[in-house]
Amino acid sequence: MRLFFHPASSASMRVTLYLRCRGIPASLVELVSTGFETDHRGIPVFTMPEGDPETEKVGTTDLTAFNPEGRIPVLVLPDGRKMTQSGPIVDYLEESTGRHGHRSMQPDDPWLRAQMRRIMWIVAADIQPYQNIPFIIQAIGEWGMVKAPPTEHPLRRHFIRREFGALETILRQCAGRHAVGNGITLADCFLVPQVRNALLAGIDLPAEFPLLSRAWEHAVAEPDVEAVLEEAGGIVQPYAFDADKFEIYTTITEP
Ligand SMILES: N[C@@H](CCC(=O)N[C@@H](CS)C(=O)NCC(=O)O)C(=O)O
Known part of the structure; x- marks a missing residue:
């Protein structure tokens, strides 16, 4: 494959x-x-x-x-x-x-597996699409949304904070060393890139979401996770848009 x-x-x-x-x-x-x-x-x-x-x-x-x-x-x-x-x-x-594979990525307990999938769905369906840079740039340029740096846009921060708040409550019920129990699971695979985006958005993870922050710290301490992050440019999501072109585009399209 x-x-x-x-x-x-x-x-x-x-x-x-x-x-x-x-x-x-x-x-x-x-x-x-x-x-x-x-x-x-x-x-x-x-x-x-x-x-x-x-x-x-x-x-x-x-x-x-x-x-x-x-x-x-x-x-x-x-x-x-x-x-x-x-x-x-x-x-x-x-x-x-x-x-x-040499390591299981799913807890044995069905309820914990359900929590794991719940977290995956929250990230994939309820956070990522709303904080996506292409969506934010297009909404500013074409549909009159307030202009702000796309990575730290208030809309982006709002949806990250709203759902991270829910995740914090969920983690209270299912987290151990990692987001769901004591082993790394699919929930961490979905959370890690989303937290990386949140760090680029300027969210203060330890202060605002301490349980999520602890799960993140434990995940990034795993050598496998560290290696993937390193290959992708580090702990914080690097800029994935062109700030100069954005500036010219949104200046020209300003109402
Ligand atoms: N729901 C999809 C989301 C995929 C997605 O949004 N990918 C982004 C990169 S993170 C993309 O390819 N964007 C290109 C575009 O929207 O034109 C999934 O979970 O795979």
């Missing part, structure tokens, strides 16, 4: 963290980095990698020709079938390759 991902993509990182922590070897799932560009608004655009056989098949570097959603991660199976959406990709990998 081949996973198309990019280090600047938090949804991709959910899957790369899973692969590394679970111990799925590269011989089973090869990582293929997409290209990265920014459009005239400064919005990141992921592109098919030059020279890749999949790029040759679709005949263009336009990602939407490969995945109509225009998003990553994308998992390609050996027979050419494709899958999208980080949660279902992880589920599929668990079911098809999990026996090769």
Whole structure:
């Protein structure tokens, strides 16, 4: 299998963290980095990698020709079938390759497993889409939303804080050393990239969300997690948009 991902993509990182922590070897799932560009608004655009056989098949570097959603991660199976959406990709990998991994990423207890999935869904469905930089830039430029630096935009901070507040209460019931129990789980794979985004947004994690902060500290102390973060540019999510193009675009489109 081949996973198309990019280090600047938090949804991709959910899957790369899973692969590394679970111990799925590269011989089973090869990582293929997409290209990265920014459009005239400064919005990141992921592109098919030059020279890749999949790029040759679709005949263009336009990602939407490969995945109509225009998003990553994308998992390609050996027979050419494709899958999208980080949660279902992880589920599929668990079911098809999990026996090769050296560490379980799911608690045995069904209630704790349900809490783990609850956390994954909150991150994927209720936080990430609302704090996404492309959405914020477009809302400022095209739909009159208040102009502010996209990474620290009040809308972004609002949705992160709102849901982190809920997570703090949930963690009170299910956290141990890690977010769900004492072992690293899929919940951490989803939380770590989201916390990274929150740090870029200027959220003071230890002061505002102490339980989440403790789970984060324990997760990033894991050598597997540390390695993935290092390859992706560090503990805080690096800038994934073009600030100069954003400034020009939003100045021109100011009402
Ligand atoms: N719900 C999707 C989200 C995927 C997603 O939003 N990926 C972003 C990068 S983090 C992307 O490819 N954005 C490109 C775009 O929106 O054009 C998942 O969980 O995989």
